[in-house]
Amino acid sequence: MGQKLVGILLNAAMHRGVPRLKTGQESLEAYEEAAAGYGMVPCFLQLSDINLEPGFSVAYVKGLQGYQRTVVPTPAVIHNRAIFSPGSTGIERLLGQGLQIFNTCNRYGKDHIHGLLQQNEALRGFLPDSAAGLAGLRDMVNRHHDLILKPCRGSVGKGVMRLSRKAGSRRWSWTYLPAGSRRYVSRNVSPENLHPALRARFAAMPYLVQERIPLAEMNGRPFDLRVTVQRGWGGDWQVTGMFAKLAAPGGFVSNIARGGEAFSASAVLEQVFGGEAAASIRRSVQMLSLSIARQLEQSLPGLADIGLDIGITKDLRLYFIECNGRDQRYGFQKAGLSGTWKDSYRRPMGYARFLLDNPSRYIRY
Template identity: 80%
Template sequence: MGQKLVGILLNAAMHRGVPRLKTGQESLESYEEAAAAYGMIPCFLQLSDINPESGFSIAYVKGRQGYVRTVIPTPGVIHNRAIYSQGSTGIDRLLGQGLLIFNTCNRYGKDQIHGLLEQNEALQCFLPDSRTGMSGLKEMMNRYSDLILKPCRGSVGKGVMRLSRISARRWTWSYLPSGSRRWLSSTVDPQALPRALRLRFASVPYLVQERIPLAELSGRPFDLRVTVQRGWGGEWQVTGMFAKLAAPGGFVSNIARGGEALSASAVLDQVFTGSAAACIRMSVTSLSLSIAHQLERSLPGLADIGLDIGITRDQRLYFIECNGRDQRYGFQKAGLSGTWKDSYRRPMGYARFLLEEPARYIRY
């Protein structure tokens, strides 16, 4: 295989950090290693530097003196790691010129994903009961005693709240004030919800879900982050999984909100018996692949996702949410450096596969 170019599309802020090796959670070194394994050279792009009419782009390419902005023929295959919603005119323009971009859109509403999965009868039993908006909140408060409230388009646990019934006329509202890492709670009347809560619902769409009684380790609830990716050959594969433990006293497991990443096998083996832990891992793998196959039917270019899967004390599985731009650093924090490297290697394998077999690029 001769060396070929592969594009890595970054947002503008991250792209500016490439020459200084300041790209946040994205590992340039891992991209270099993964691309080289498939005979490719990674070129780090931003959307404004791609000229589809000329067929050339300006990209950061690594040389002897580090990363230098270089004019290159626009790579035929691009892995999108920037944040774009469906219908991005810039991405659509590139696709119209015949470029093969995977993970074209990576910002989906939680309500949208829930609706797509709900269309598959076999997956319905893995979905928490959900509603949207203030009317949905009132309906759910009549049906359940413990609720999780999530912004439909929020990420890393930002804006998540909890409502728990104490009595017929008293609920506990738990939330994280803006800029704080300390959760606050107050008692509220269900017939007169606090203005601050109502304002949040008025400002952005919210998804209201029954709170799943997640299994716990040392009193801390946890779920599993499962990375599901296409690799060489184009088929979906589970690259790996790790456990996310909520902070002590907390109820969200996001690492950015004080959660902790640990080996999934180590956590499951401590919480469940050996045979049950092995069965859960296999079931989580099977469920994750089924979810990816269902989503790909409606989401063009899908190739690299992170799924949060919850497990109850009685070993029942629940889909929690889908991350269209999986932040892979949790593997590294969990001590799973080999899997962390694999999470970069697999998309590069898919990119090389598309370069060799462009007709296998999935369009809908």
């Protein structure tokens, strides 16, 4: 295989950090190593530097003096790691010129993803009961005693709240994280007469209301699994790996950015359920995750690299919690799974090389 270029599309702020090696959770070194394994050279792009008229672009490419802005032939295959909304005109312009971009959009509303999965009868049993907006909230308090309220387009657990009815009482407790605070607070509220601050949050942005899944716990801390599902060489979906996310002590969200911790999925499952059950759970989670990816790919263009949160109850029921269109892979490192972390970079680069060699296999829908 001769060396070829593969594009890595970054947001402008992250792109500016490339020459200083300041790219947050994105590892330039991991991209370099993964791409080299497939005979490719990664070039780091931002949307404004892709000039298709002459067929050349400006990109950061690693040389003897580090990363330098270099004029390169516009890569035929680009892995999008920037945040763009569905139907972005910039992405559509590139696609219209025949470029192969995977994960063209990686920020989908939680309500939209839930609706797409709801269309598959075989997956409905894995979905928590859900409704949208204030009207949905009023319906849900009549059906469940414990609810999770999520911004439809939020990420890393930001803005997630809990509404729960106290045992043996008609009183409800609203738990949330005030702006600028690291400590959750709770208020007594009435579903018939919602607190003005809670109403204001729903007015400010669309919210999805879901029954709170009674997640299995380890040492009193609820946990779920992050499952990385990616296309690799050959174009088929594969489960790259998974790790467990434990909520902070006393917390109800497992996001690492909200105080959660990452651990080996195998170790957590074996401690909680035992070795034989843990192996069965891992197989079931893998099968469910692949089914979800295949369902979503029917409606989401260029989907190739996602992170799924899968919950497990004490009685071994599985639930889909949410889909992350730009999977933050650093959880594997925090869980001590450095080999899987490298695989999470390697697999998309394998898919990129596959598309370079087999452009007719590019799936846009």
